[in-house]
Amino acid sequence: MTPAEIRDEILDILSEIAPDEDLSDLEDAKSFREQMELDSMDFLDIVMELRKRHRVQIPEDEYTNLASMASTVSYLEPKMKDIIKA
């Protein structure tokens, strides 16, 4: 997956977790916590969705990399580069 495809995938996960949320003006550099008020249960869900959909494993001490869209995409890029987008 390219960084753009990973970004789309994260957006898809976020829209599944929070279907009432308008994600069109999400700022990549700003934290999810600040913009969407995601809590620790939501971050766990992002991790679990990535594992369910793509078998990507994220150790608990690396969850902090998921703070914003920009940090998430750059963190996932090496882990997901060999995954073919369905």
Place this chain on the structure above:
Amino acid sequence: MTNTDYDTIIIGAGMSGLAAGIRLAHYDQRVCVLEKHYTIGGLNSFYRVNGRNYDVGLHAMTNFTEKGAKKGPLARLLKQLRFRWDDFQLAPQAGSAIAFPNIQLNFNNDIQLLRSEIATHFPTQIDRFDRLLSELIEYDDLKQEDFEVSTRQVLAGIFTDPLLIEMLLCPLMWYGNARQDDMDYGQFCIMFRSIFLEGFARPFKGVRLILKNLVRRFRELGGHLKLRSGVERIDVDGCHAMGVTLEDGTQLTAKRILSSAGVVETMRLCSDSSVVDVDRTGELTFIESISVLDCQPKKAGFDKTIVFFNDSDKFHWHQPESDLCDVRTGVLCSPNNYLYDDSEGDLEAGFIRQTSIAHFGRWMELDERSYRQQKMRWYDLSTQAATQFVPDFRRHVIDTDVFTPKTIRRFTSHDNGAVYGATKKQLDGTTHLDNLYLCGTDQGFVGIVGAIVSGISMANQHCLRSDL
């Protein structure tokens, strides 16, 4: 794999069990929810008599927050179960009251109304009320040791007018206190937030709509739901649960078990336990007198959503000393008096429901004939008691129904028909076995939203993380 081996077995198809089931099935676990009764919902079930729909537990859903709210238990459960706010079609309350002799405090889903009522009726206490608001513990910050502090002690350190303490305790104890007389401070904070800071709401179609959403989702995700499947025992080997044996002899195995049966009831099911800590069993159970009116309740003068009343300055939160019921305190609720969308119109009939405290043992001892007679007698006595506090609606009544501790026991399987479960909660959900966990009423959260959040958080903590 055969159909008798699961990742997780869940005991009880109430709100917490179904919610936990959805979480686990969503993450591809093989999940089976076992329900003893022939229908789902547990305490929050529903039934149909004489062509009318009745809800069992639901007066109101607490924890209401408006669409778009990002915080609080309702927002959390929607995200965790992947529902939209609109899926539950929640309509907010019209307005409620706490009524004591010669004084009434009105409140609604905006805390400012209650605040101004207190400022008017208790001018010397309003700064103290503001202090209480600032000292409430957040949902996520509740620890077992803070949880069990006496609420009466905390409130006596804040307020100087004992009547206000009794009036604040009345609705909060009525909607979720398993202990008699006093309340755990953790439970008080949960109830205060869920009722006064968040609020009451109801779907037009009642609890059916919520249960239907949960069951449909659980089945779509591949979960198994078995009705009329009471658990005979939890099969234990050492400190580990191997699975369950059903009442019909069927054996099921699982990596772990999540039980919403109640802490004492679950311990009794374990094949290794000889001593059960019965002191934890709750004593508080209720009768519910349901009146069907020939008009909408507001035409009969009842325009509140919920009225909590008590007939003296001291709130009586104790099981009846010598009789079947104690009707000196009660809750009246009309499911009609919510701000439903205009497109939905009015409910098919006018309903007023009234809850009174009851004594489990005395109701269970009655033979069939006296049981029927006592239902009628206590319907009359309870509605009579209510007319001190609300307009007399009795000439509008065209049909009645009463359910009793016996009914509650049948739906919930809780010892003593204890609606709010055990007196001591197990916040972390753990038990003496390393793969048996509790969820629901006895884990700490009550109410529909609370039960669902309990199922979700216990599933996350104990049944999903271990797979990571």
